[in-house]
Amino acid sequence: MPLGSGGSSKVYLAEHNKLKDYRAIKCISKTRSTPPSLLQEADLLKNLRHPGIPIIYDVEEDNEYYYIVEEYVQGLSLLRYFEEEQEVSQEVILDFAIQLCDILDYLHLQKPQPIFYLDLKPEHIILSGGQLKLIDFGMATIGCRKENTVGFTCEFAAPEKYSGKDMDCRTDIYELGSVLFYLIFHQYYPGKSKKYPPRRKVISKKLEKILIKMLQENPNKRYQSIQALRMDLLKLKHHGSEGRHLKKDIFIMGCAPRVGTTHIAISLVSYLNKQQSDSAVYVEENSSGLLRMLMETFMDIKESGGIIFFDHFVGIPQYGESFQVEVNAPLQVKDYGTQRLRLCMSAKDEAERELLIYVMDGSCWLWSKAAEELKELEEMFEVKVVLNSEDAVLKKRLENYLKKDVLSFNRQSNPFYLSKQRVQFWESFKKGGIVN
Template identity: 45%
Template sequence: MFYLKLENEIFDNKYKIVDVLGKGGMSIVYLAKDIKLEKFWAIKQVKKSLNSSIDLLAETNILKNLDHPALPRIVDIIEKNESVYLVMDFIDGISLDKLIIESGMVDEKTVIDWAKQICDVLNYLHCQKPNPIIYRDMKPGNLMLTSRGQIKLIDFGIARKYKKNVSKDTTYIGTRGYAAPEQYGDYQSDARTDIYSLGVTLYHLITGKSPNDPPFEIKPIRKLNPSLSEGMEFIIEKCTKQDPNLRYQSIKEMLNDLENIHKLNSKYKVEVRKRYIKIFVSIIMFIFSVFLITSGIFGIKAESIKEYNNMIENGDKQGSLKNTNKAIDSFKAAINKNEEDSKAYIKAINTYLENGQYDQCVDFVETYVTSKNSSLIKDDNLKFVVGMAYFDYENYSKAYKYFDEIKGKKVDNIDALKYYKVVAKALSTLNISKDNEVVESVNNLEKYIDGSSDIHFKIGAYITLAQIYRDNPQVFDGNTDKEISILEKANTLSVDKNNIILYQQLGEAYYSKACELKLEQEKYKLYLNKALENYKIAINAGSQISDSYCKLGMIYKYLDNAGESKNSFQKEIQMFPDDYKGYMELALLEYDGQQKLSSNQRNYSDFIKYYKLTISKKYNENDNEFMNLSQKYNDLKNQGIIR
């Protein structure tokens, strides 16, 4: 097995081992960097020879057929010597058990948000056909929080498929304190087993008390912290009942209570009773006043429609001026005016997508569309744009769900739907044995886009297509070249230089291509300059993405233009003062500058200043550049050059 002393080892002629991410009784996980693609992966090593009743490749067999934003993908399987190596998505974040150690406990609002995300992925697992997947090891240590606030579920080593007509599990396994009683008894684990462990996990997060700490029991949370809500106490107590029949019987049932947690409070129940009394009185008053109201209702309705249309018109105007936030605000105001009409929802979603704001788009969809007004989703055009929101967000299973629900023919993009639906289905079941299906469906989509006469549609569709090539290097040979080719097609169609997402993505693609050609200096510099050109266009068009400024600074650095590099990083910290990366890169730049001087001329004061500013921000300790900075700082300190 690799150990930390073998750092920088080249594995399988493709991956550079950077660090050890974690060790367990059955496996070890490494942080590895794809030498060619400059992309980080997690490589999990499982020893074949371990004599265990547990299927050590269960994780592979389960994950390879799943697609959910909260689950890591397996992109490669390598058998070598006495081990099997699983190459998986590297999750850039912090595990919740470490977060609890740092913060002590987590506020209730945040815990509820995380609980909803966890419920979403557990519901996805429990709804698998023909056999639901039971996770069986829910605990803070198996939950990762990304820098974008998303929860990821890791370590499927003991997950299993639920089997009908089986009375109990063949293996008693789980993490003591978090495992449900039936995992050690004479019953088969099912969805309610995961619900128990989730309840214990929420208890640990919201109280800071581990179930394995004295007095080794789950107490009512409001006895530990009276400021917590009755609703949260009710949910955790119901999850952690010893008898599975007394718990929530499904994740959907639990999620419904989380989304309506205020209704579980006694104060709310009193208010409901009062409301019923008021409603009865109001009905009497309503019958009496109907005649009076009817006479003026038509005039009021006409005025309301006029205001609604004016709001949408203003949103369109702000969008054309690239005032994205003002455009969205206008569309939201229109929604508040008329929640039943789908036009404003469609306009808002398209505005988000055209500006590459995929996270915000999905937040909008789940806040304004799917959770609030189920009657809206009957509109097929709205279903299509909701599907595209999830498609661009790379949640292909949800995208396919909405595409598949469109049965009518009154969809503005009915022809495009046919192709996107096939691609979403192929990508949602992506695994090593089905690569050909993905390639064929994506090739057909590209031909369809090429043949369209709608330039506006083609530009947006090419950008989405390029993202598919970019994010699936294990499927498409020469994926970076394909991505660049597609984006340049869009570039030839663009009549102005205001499409921020297009030039941002072109910059990223050319930067990735340069990284692939580091050993060919002439081509390396050629692609760096192409990346530089496109990042500058994106910034001049008003890019509000910190990565644009950071990449610009790094490219200038690689082109040996330290002055412009420093200017770019200083601009980045001016615009994004809470982002650690600008300070980190300035520290590295200062270090390199001092190293070029003779030892008696070196002054590391600016290096120290920017290092301290870096660690004062919310930084990612797994960032390769940050690890490089920490190493340089510690080397200088160990040499006694700095204190």
């Protein structure tokens, strides 16, 4: 069944004989001049696997046509959706924006070079069963693009498309801002020099502030990564939700080197992000350099804009004063290692007592020093002691010595792996301070 046609191609709906599943088949004529973008798009998408990106199943050809077999995406474009809905809540807008950030983040983190979409507009975004899908990758490019582009939609285009300047992740950020502006105000973004419409009641001042930053004419004044934007959106989403919410910061410190402080901090961040995507970020507030060492051990770890990503983990190494990374996550897990003085100085800046995880192991000769340290720390923090061992006898001895409850952590070699035991540990720990 024909789905549509345009230029040198036609699209048909087909059913897989065995799987009884629908596919879209794009037929591109060889007799006419074939736009390179049609085949480049298939080549670009063939190895990508993300719920927000259509799957390319196969590419074939005969004497007359190229055939691109891809996922059939059913649903409404965001243009149609917002035309029908008219008034949409900020919660829905945030959900859509975060989903789009997730798709763009996946593209921007591709190796060996990032993929930039460079043609965001409501017609290219399909709402399919609650999941947004990005279609039409004809303008997408691998790595930065500098030459002037043709065929782009000027109403949503970033200023650098007209000037021949570099187009990169910040171009996608601007164009996402243009799309959100259109969906919120039902008009195209008028640009810096024209009158800005009054803020609609449906959005808060905080969302408007995020939008203004996305739409800066100068790319250097926009968000510098999609992760930073997504963290601000998530922070706003959590702040606006009713009921319990995450604490702002969780501090973590060990009674001595090599007791497992960083290991436990990584596990916590991984758990929180598995429960709620991008709800937490690990911040290395010590000079051990352990996060960099882990990058050499786990080869699949990715880095973008100074932020490290691995499975559910998001972390920022200690770079020193010369290089600072903006942190916008709703919750920061700050690893101070054994640097108690630095930890205490940070506590003085906090308006309320934050949660401190104090890590110990079976080194009994350190318990006296740890007990004295805990007395001081408990005056500034809400302290939870974690024993990096499942030895029940050792746990009981430590509880008797400290005269306080101790939580027993499931020690494993891989800090990123969330075993059933670790998930159960963090679930029980959750009741003791992570959630207000």
